[in-house]
Amino acid sequence: MPRGKALRTLHELPIVKGFRPFWMRPNYRQGIVLCLEEYEALRLIDYEGLIHEDAARKMNISRPTVTRIYEKARKKLSQALVEGRSILIEGGDVKLNGVHFMCEDCNHRFVVESSLNGNICCPKCQSRRLISLSECFVRGCRRCRRCR
Template sequence: MPRPKKKRKIDHPPKMLGFKPFGIRFCDAPHISLQFEEYETVKLVIYDKLSQVAAAEKMEVSRPTLTRIYNSALKKIAQAFVEGKAILIKGGDYEFEKDWYKCKSCFKLIDDINHSAVCGDCPADADTKDELINLNE
């Protein structure tokens, strides 16, 4: 019986839900699902320029596990790029370092709601009460 998968630590959720190819309607484009931990490996290794060892420590996984996740992400991104597919970022075995919320009106990411139900950046007349989405669920 295999060992249960360990949840990967993710510092910050992505600002977007995915990407779509320019010139193709989203509803017409087939899509590829990129898991949150795959997004995180690409962000840490390429964008933040961490070594795979440092990125693995940050995500609390082994370096070979990080390499497998990273290679899977690169393969999916390349497939989407070459075949003109949309990328949806969702799912996976992950947990955030802290609680994250997203405003349904302006899509701002909020890491601490301070017992408030609004993001604070939406206009006062906007109907945003209780309109935060908990990204940790």
């Protein structure tokens, strides 16, 4: 990944952690890792239909850089499709606007400024069974129940 210029702060994380192919046993070692800026480039260019210049502006990177990230992401998707590999979305040179959580009981997603006081519960159902999406997506996770 090109270092230096910080990527746009992400306000939302993908709704799933990845994809598993039919017919194949789940095996993370064979999985392809799509990092968050690759996901974001695909989302902006393919899903939202932006031209590369606009996607680059939104991601706060240069046009050649966004094209490079996008082409890498497309290559990975086609590899997963053709080779029957799972896709894991995680890591990358991104910042988040806060600490993202998902409630295990009601699936509600919410963001807090910091998790330092350790006393966080779901604002909808008050459950304390929470998954740290920030940890799961940014640092990489095999521990939470959703990722197994």
